[in-house]
Amino acid sequence: MLDLDWTEWAMLVPICIASAIGAVAFLAPGMLASRRDGRIRSQLGSDEAAWIYDGSLISDWVCGPDSGIDRDNIPTDWNDLTDLLGTRFPGFPSNPAMIKDAGKLVLRPPSPADYATLTIESLGQHVRITLENGGYQSNRLAPLGESYENYKEAIDHAPTPIWRLSSEGRVTWSNASYDALRKRVPKLEDPGDPVFPVLNADLNRERTRRLPVVTENSGIKNWYDVSLVPRPDGPLCYAIDVAAVVEAESAQRNFVQTLAKTFAQLSIGLAIFDRNRQLALFNPALIDLTSLPADFLSGRPNLLTFFDRLRDQRIMPEPKNYNSWRHQMADLVAAASDGRYQETWTLASGSVYSVNGRPHPDGAIAFLFEDITAEISLTRRFRTDLEMGQTVLDNLDQAIAVFSSDGSLTMSNAAYCKLWSVDPDKSFAQVSIVDATRNWQDKCKATPVWGEIRDFVAQRDDRGEWTSEVLLRDNGAISCRVLPIHSGATMIVFEHARPPSSLSVISGRKVSSKP
Numbered sequence: 001m002l003d004l005d006w007t008e009w010a011m012l013v014p015i016c017i018a019s020a021i022g023a024v025a026f027l028a029p030g031m032l033a034s035r036r037d038g039r040i041r042s043q044l045g046s047d048e049a050a051w052i053y054d055g056s057l058i059s060d061w062v063c064g065p066d067s068g069i070d071r072d073n074i075p076t077d078w079n080d081l082t083d084l085l086g087t088r089f090p091g092f093p094s095n096p097a098m099i100k101d102a103g104k105l106v107l108r109p110p111s112p113a114d115y116a117t118l119t120i121e122s123l124g125q126h127v128r129i130t131l132e133n134g135g136y137q138s139n140r141l142a143p144l145g146e147s148y149e150n151y152k153e154a155i156d157h158a159p160t161p162i163w164r165l166s167s168e169g170r171v172t173w174s175n176a177s178y179d180a181l182r183k184r185v186p187k188l189e190d191p192g193d194p195v196f197p198v199l200n201a202d203l204n205r206e207r208t209r210r211l212p213v214v215t216e217n218s219g220i221k222n223w224y225d226v227s228l229v230p231r232p233d234g235p236l237c238y239a240i241d242v243a244a245v246v247e248a249e250s251a252q253r254n255f256v257q258t259l260a261k262t263f264a265q266l267s268i269g270l271a272i273f274d275r276n277r278q279l280a281l282f283n284p285a286l287i288d289l290t291s292l293p294a295d296f297l298s299g300r301p302n303l304l305t306f307f308d309r310l311r312d313q314r315i316m317p318e319p320k321n322y323n324s325w326r327h328q329m330a331d332l333v334a335a336a337s338d339g340r341y342q343e344t345w346t347l348a349s350g351s352v353y354s355v356n357g358r359p360h361p362d363g364a365i366a367f368l369f370e371d372i373t374a375e376i377s378l379t380r381r382f383r384t385d386l387e388m389g390q391t392v393l394d395n396l397d398q399a400i401a402v403f404s405s406d407g408s409l410t411m412s413n414a415a416y417c418k419l420w421s422v423d424p425d426k427s428f429a430q431v432s433i434v435d436a437t438r439n440w441q442d443k444c445k446a447t448p449v450w451g452e453i454r455d456f457v458a459q460r461d462d463r464g465e466w467t468s469e470v471l472l473r474d475n476g477a478i479s480c481r482v483l484p485i486h487s488g489a490t491m492i493v494f495e496h497a498r499p500p501s502s503l504s505v506i507s508g509r510k511v512s513s514k515p
Helices: 006-043 078-085 097-102 145-156 176-183 197-201 243-265 284-290 294-298 303-312 322-337 373-394 414-420 433-442 449-458
Strands: 048-054 057-063 104-107 117-123 126-132 162-165 171-174 207-214 221-229 236-241 269-273 279-282 341-346 352-359 365-371 399-403 409-412 466-471 477-484 490-496 504-506 509-511
Touching: 048 078, 078 126, 097 117, 162 176, 171 176, 221 243, 269 284, 269 303, 284 294, 284 365, 303 322, 322 341, 322 352, 322 365, 373 409, 373 414, 399 414, 399 433, 409 433, 414 490, 433 449, 449 466, 449 477, 449 490
Parallel strands: none
Antiparallel strands: 048 057, 048 126, 104 117, 117 126, 162 171, 162 236, 207 221, 221 236, 269 279, 269 365, 341 352, 352 365, 399 409, 399 490, 466 477, 466 509, 477 490, 504 509
């Protein structure tokens, strides 16, 4: 035993106390960490993991073999832990200081197939995070390990914006496409402000709306179909760029408006029935021609109702047998579908309509109504005039034949048929001047007049009226009078010859002394 005096003991005691304090200060963190690690390990199951953070840096961690956590890639700071667990557990605090105010926070994944629980609690200066997987297989944990990286890369490279909203309507997460879109939108200084704020009206109802976004420096509206899917921890939102669709719809509307303006100027009534045989399009001329009220046509009646209403308005001929009306309409639709329906309706009012049915794309049918009363009246009047003129010619004693500029017989009277024993109306072929002169020559004595008549009919210039006589084989004589008429035609008048008075004969052709 050392023989020390009291002064030496007085110096040795402070040295021993200081050494003891230093040893405790040096060994205490390891002992505490070892004790804490042992306490964590004794409390966790094989499918659980726990982290202890001192501020934003990790101070200890434990991962069970079935926890799904990559032990070689443990997050060392709070930001790495947020990237690892934030997507799987919405609402994960972005700052550990938020836990000290809350005390304890329990989070669960939004997926009903994921039974995990994440508990975050404050332990003085430390924050403990405990993950309980609840039997969820590690190879199905999307936000953990390699699978999480694959999913994160796929979402970030998605061409459509994807983001999540909180229950207050603020953006809590977004992918790269959404972030790129947000940078192009002016006046969005707060990262939590959504690009599509209209969706905040109801965050608990699934729906899709078409919303515009005006980008910076362009002033052009870019249209998106935004879908909202409600979730327990805030809705997920998806936006699809439909600018091309909107542009195509706008072009289609402009085209339809152009067609509508064109149809409005038509004098022909137009009624288009879709594949369900409902009236899809009509123009104002249809109202004028059919006298059907606009509200009736705007109500999109079906085809049978439309034609039944026309029958009531006496705009179409009354069917002889009303019981077969439906069958007639079925035949009408079938004919129109093949483009074979074309009829002329003579109405009780005296008007005449031409009705045509034509097939349209996608099984539609179009009916065209045209008022042809004026054309029919003109045709009838022209036919009456022709019949009257023919009657006048038939009552003349002279035999008359008219040849067109191409030498075809266009008109003759009853006296002509009797003189030459022919009926041109019963001939299937067109009678020419050559055919006619051969017939005349057979019934007359030889004469050069027939050749002169053929030359005159074919002649275009210097055509003057002239007269000649020919002898029939029965010793009768007839006078042939040749007259140029309108449009290069030639009229030949045959009549029995009278004694000559003031006629002079020039080489077989007798020229009238009249100027």
